[in-house]
Amino acid sequence: DAKTTQPPSMDCAEGRAANLPCNHSTISGNEYVYWYRQIHSQGPQYIIHGLKNNETNEMASLIITEDRKSSTLILPHATLRDTAVYYCIAETGANNLFFGTGTRLTVIP
Amino acid sequence: EAGVAQSPRYKIIEKRQSVAFWCNPISGHATLYWYQQILGQGPKLLIQFQNNGVVDDSQLPKDRFSAERLKGVDSTLKIQPAKLEDSAVYLCASSLVRAPGQGRNEQFFGPGTRLTVL
Numbered sequence A: 001d002a003k004t005t006q007p008p009s010m011d012c013a014e015g016r017a018a019n020l021p022c023n024h025s026t027i028s029g030n031e032y033v034y035w036y037r038q039i040h041s042q043g044p045q046y047i048i049h050g051l052k053n054n055e056t057n058e059m060a061s062l063i064i065t066e067d068r069k070s071s072t073l074i075l076p077h078a079t080l081r082d083t084a085v086y087y088c089i090a091e092t093g094a095n096n097l098f099f100g101t102g103t104r105l106t107v108i109p
Numbered sequence B: 001e002a003g004v005a006q007s008p009r010y011k012i013i014e015k016r017q018s019v020a021f022w023c024n025p026i027s028g029h030a031t032l033y034w035y036q037q038i039l040g041q042g043p044k045l046l047i048q049f050q051n052n053g054v055v056d057d058s059q060l061p062k063d064r065f066s067a068e069r070l071k072g073v074d075s076t077l078k079i080q081p082a083k084l085e086d087s088a089v090y091l092c093a094s095s096l097v098r099a100p101g102q103g104r105n106e107q108f109f110g111p112g113t114r115l116t117v118l
Helices: none
Strands: A009-013 A018-023 A032-038 A045-050 A061-064 A070-075 A084-091 A103-108 B005-007 B010-013 B019-024 B031-037 B044-050 B053-056 B065-068 B075-079 B088-095 B113-117
Touching: A009 A018, A018 A032, A018 A084, A018 A103, A032 A061, A045 A061, A045 A070, A070 A084, B005 B088, B010 B019, B019 B088, B019 B113, B031 B075, B044 B065, B044 B075, B075 B088
Parallel strands: A009 A103, B010 B113
Antiparallel strands: A018 A070, A032 A045, A032 A084, A061 A070, A084 A103, B005 B019, B019 B075, B031 B044, B031 B088, B044 B053, B065 B075, B088 B113
């Protein structure tokens, strides 16, 4: 699976958009980009995934660059409950997820 | 819908003792995973089952760790004997079976068991 690189931490003001970047320069054509998050003392939770096209759901938007070497997870209106560690994962069809160390997002009141 | 259940939530043991963790996946989920999460790191896959068969156990330290999933539902992860470096949160997750690249790989995680080895 392709490795991903994320900043270790970010802050975001409550109510503002949180933009979490991820580099996956070695991603191959069949590897999906997944985002999970882990709130303190809980198990990780699926957020969104994509292959080539931008995706949006009720939780977030995923923007993937045309060359697929990087992506950005957007939380449009961050709340205090969005404080968590966010993991960007490049996944093949093997049903395995390789979690790196993620980005610790802190939403500030 | 009930989520993934794990027990116990916390366990403290001394090194060289044995410990077992239990997981009950979401009903109908044929795939079950055990992860180890050391403080400050992301979860690391230990073993993956599909029904009662092992799909991937390449990261499982087989000299001390064992896991089983009898009848393809509940699963037990055992450590015998425990070492100090086994202190971690052990997460169980389950998912539906999906063909490679088809549908989303949404794994549902339980709350985990926090193990402290003294």
